[in-house]
Amino acid sequence: MDNNLENLAKLLRYFSLVSTTEAGSGHPTSALSAADLMAVLCFGGFYRFDLNNPDFFNNDRLIFSKGHASPLFYSIYAAAGKVSEKEMLNLRQFGSKLEGHPTMEFPYTEVPTGSLGQGLSVGAGMAMNAKMDKLNYRTFVLLGDSEMAEGSVWEAMEIASHYKLDNLVGILDANRLGQRGETLYGHHLEKYQKKAEAFGWGTAVIEGHSLEEINSALEKAVKAKDKPFMIIAKTLKGKGVSFIEDKDGWHGKALSADELEKALEELGEIDKHVVGEIAKPAKISNFQFPISNQFSIPKFTNYKPDEKVATRKAYGNALANLVEANNQIVVLDAETSNSTYSESVKKTHPEKFVECFIAEQNMAGMALGFSRRGKIPFASTFAAFWSRAFDQIRMSQYANSNIKFVGSHAGVSIGEDGSSQMALEDIAMFRTNLGGVVLYPSDAVSTEKLVLEAAKHVGNVFIRTTRAATPIIYNVDDNFPIGGSKTVKSSDSDKATIIAAGITLHEALKAYEELQKEGINLRIIDLYSIKPLDINTLQKAAKETGVIITVEDHFPEGGIGEAVAGALCTFEVHHILESLAVRKVPHSGKPAEIMEYEEIDASAIIKKVKSLLNTD
Template identity: 45%
Template structure:
C-alpha cells in the first residue's frame, strides 16, 4: 500500500473545518496503512480518535515539532498507547517523520516506531500502553508546570474509555481536581468497545461526566466526530480554571463501514484487501502537513541541578542511636539547596521523615495522600519537566505502585524512591505493614539501583548519591534507631561495600544490611568470645553489588552466611549468589560453604527482638548457623 507522490498541503491554526476533516481522514488512512503493512496494531482504536486529534494538533496544541525540547511547549500524552498508529500518523502530518519510516518501520525490530510509544521518540514524554497511567503522568507534568515553573503550557491527554476501569485513572482525576489543574485537559475517547466486548458503561456518557465531576473536574460532553463541537470544547478547556475532561462519544473503526462499531476487531490489523477498501472509503492517500500554534520561542530554561548554596549533609557521632529514616529526612532537607529536587509523600511523611523537606522547602513538597500510584505518576511527570523527584512511603506500600515504577523504567525516568518500615524489624504492626518483598521488586526493575544503609551516616550519604544517578534508585530504610557505625568523612560509592570486621584468621563471612548487619556484628562478638573469627560485610549496595569484595571474602574464609530481613526470594542472598557466579572466568569456590537466613514464614506482631528471633535472623541464629557452616 505505497503512497503515490503527492504535493503536500499545509494546514495552519486558522484552517477551516473542511481542511481539518481532510486531516482526520488522512490520520485514519495512515493508521490503516501502517498497521496493515506491519501486520499488527490497533487501527480501529486509532480511527475513533482521529477527529479529536486532528482538531487538537491543528488548532490548540502549542508545540514546535522541530524543537520538542522547548520547555514552553504543550505536552501530549497518549494514555491509550495502543493507538500508536494514530500518534505516528500525527507525527507524519507534522513533518516529524516521513511516510517511508511510517510504512516500513512501524513495529519492526530495531526501529523507533514501536508497538506502543516510548521516549525513544523525541516527541514522546513517557512510555504508555499499560492502561490507566497516562492521566497520572499528565497530572505530574501539569503540577510541575503550574506550581513549580509557573508556565502557561498545557497538558493534553488522550484516554480510552476501557482504561477508566483502572482505579489509577480516578486517583489521578482526584488529585487534578484537588490541585485545580486548569492546565490539564483529558480527551476521553468513548468508543464503546474494549478488547473482548463492550466496555462497562458503553456509550453512557452521562455517567462518565458525573464521575468526572465528582472528582472536582469539569466535564464537557461532545460528539467525538463533530469537529466544530470538539473545537469549542477544546477552546473552553483551554480557558478553564479547573481540569477538564472532554467526554467524546465516538465510534470504534469510524469511517470504515466493515469494521465500524463491530466487535472482534480490537488489536487486529486489517487484511490487505479490506485495508485497500478502507483507504478508498476514506478518500484515499493524502499528504497534508500541519503547522499548528507555536509556543513562545525563547522561554527561560528549565530548572537544573546548579545551585549557589552548598549541600551540607547531617553528621552523626559514632555510637549514637539514629534511625536511617531519620537520616534520610535530614539529608532530603539538605538536598533542598538544589532547585531541581522535589519530594513527594503518600501521607506518611512524619514516619519516613520526608516532612523535614516540607519544613525547609514547602514549595517543592507534594502531598499525594494515600495514593501511591499517583505519587509515582507525579514523580514521573516532574522528572519529565527536568526535576529530580524523591518519593517516600512504607516499603510494603510501594508494591501497590510497582507497575508505575516498571513503566517509569521503560520511560528512562530518573527518580529516587525510599521505602521505610521494612521487614519484621518494625515489630508490633504485623505482617500487613512489613515490606518483605521490596528488594526483589526493585532489583528486578531494569537499570535500577538498590541501596540498603545500616546506619545514619551511610543513609545520608546514599540519599545524596542518588540525586545525580540515572534510572530508578531505591533506598531501603529501617524503622528502629541503631548505633552509628561510620564517621561523617566515610564515603559510600554505589556498588561498594564495607568490611567492618576482618582478620587473617577469619573462618566465616557474615553478610548483612540494615538491622541484620547489627545482628551480624553481635553474632561476630559472640563467636569471637569462643575463639572463632568472623568477617562482617555491610552490603549497603544491593544493586549493583560488590562482587569483588564478596569473592575475596569467599576465597579467604571458605564460608559465607547471608542474613536478611526479607523473604529469601530476590533479596540479599540471591544478590550475593549472583555475584559469586556472574563471571565465568572467576575462580570457582568448590569448598565454599554457603548459608542463607531470611524470613521464610508469615510473621505476626511482637517486639523487634522477638520477631527477629522467631524468624531465625537474630544474632543467636546467626552464630548457630555460622558454627554449622564452619563445621561442614
C-alpha cells in the first residue's frame, strides 16, 4: 500500500488531536478510529469530488452520520489543502466554520449531523436522486456502531435494498466503545454482517486499520450491482495512542497539553507537507441542475362552486399538475398515498414517486437528501405520524433544506378512527421549525394555490389537510400568498372576529349565518397561513371588533390560538381574546359529534360569542 496513505492517515490523526486539545473539548478518540478508513476512501481514488466546486452535481457525497467525529471530517480537507492548521485550531470556537458537529457553515458539509441514526436515510435520498437523474455519483456514509441501535438506520437499510441503490456505500466504524461503555454488539462483527445481509446489502468485514483490507473492500463496494454495500470495519477507539486506544472512559474527552505531547511522540514524525489528492468526478455536459425557485405555473383543477371536495384530494390534484409542469418535484409517501392522494403522481408520473412504506423517520431523511441535491420533495403521511420524525425534521432546519411536509387526517374531525389517528400536535410541532412555514387550507381552491406557493417558497413548509369533504368557498382567481389571510365575512358593524382555518372555518361560517339571523354580525378570517401570520389583518380586527375568538381542531398548546395571542400580545389597543380548541381526550364517533363534544363546532362558537357579548 502507498506510503503516502499511511502518512495521510497519520496527518488526519494529528489534526484531530491538536484541534481538540486546543478546543479543550471534542471527540478525538472517535476520530482516530476512522482515520485509516477515511484516508483510503478520500485519498485512494474512491471518493471523487471537485474541491473547487463543492456544489457540482456529479460530485460524490460524503456524510459523516457519526457527526461527533467532526475533527476527522475537517482534517480530511485540511490534508487536502483546503483548511489551514490555523483554522483547525479554531475548532469549536464561536465564529469558526468548524463547529462541534458538522454544519452548513463548513463548505464541504452535505448535511448537518450529530443526532445519530440519520445519515444513512439522507444518503439513501441522495443515492436515489442520482438514479432518477441518471448521474454516476456515489454516496458514502460513515456510521458509528452506537448508532446502529437506532431504528431509523434499519429503515434506511431496508429501503436502500428495496430500491437496489448500488451507488450507496455504508462504512461502519465498529470501534466497540460508545459513550458510556461497550456498544450493543461490541466487536461481534458477524452480527452486523448477518443483519446487513438479511436486509439485502452486500458486505465486507475487515480489519479497519489495514489499508490493504480497506482498499480491497472499497473496490468491492464500488463494483456492487443491484444492492447497496456495507463495509463493516473492526476498529479501535483512540487508535494510534496507546494510553487511550480501546480504553473506556475517553469518549468526548480532549487530551490535555501534556497528554497531547505524549500522543504526538507515539504518532512519530508528521509530514505536514504531504497533500492528499482527491479524485475528480466525471464531467457531464448535458445535465441541467434544477433551480429550485424557477417554476412553470401548473394548470388548476376546475372545481364547481357547489362542489364538496376534501383538501387532501385537492392536494393530490395539485401535485399531479405540479409534477406535470416542473421536473424538480419528487413525491414521497409513507404507504398512505391512497388517503393523502399523493397516489395521483404515482399513477401519472411513477418515476417521480417514491414509496417509503411505513417508515416516517427514513422518509424525512430521504426527503432531506433529495432536497440537498436540488429536488423539491413533497413528503406526505397522516399528520399524526409526522411526530415520529420530529428529530429528522428538527435537523432539517439546519440544512438549508427545501422540504414540503404534508399531513392529512388532521384533528378530531377525522371521526370514527379515533384518537391514535388524530393529529392534534402537528401545528405546534411545525411552528417550532426555524424559518418554516405552516399552511392550513380550507377548501380545494385554496389547497391547490397553497401547494403552488409552497413549491415556489425556498424553505421548509408544512401543509395540513383535512379528511372530510368541504364546500368550495373561493374562486380560482383568488390568491393565497404565504403570510396572508382571507377575510371571508366582514361589515362595518361586526361585534366579534372569528379566526379559524381548515375544518373550523366552515363551522365559523355556519355560526355566522345563525348569528346574523339574530342581528349579530361577525368578521370571519381564514388564517390559512399560520406561520408567518398576517399580523396587520389581526390587529385591524382586534381594533375594529374588540373581540377575537380563535377556533381550531388542535390542542390549545402551540396552535392557532397561541399563535394569534403571540402576535397580539404587544398590541396596545384593548381587546378580548378567547380560544376554542380540543381540550378533552377525543373518542371515536361521527365528526359532528366529536367536534360538538370538543366544543369547536358552530354551536360552541355561537355560545362563546353570546357569552362575550352578554347576549345570552
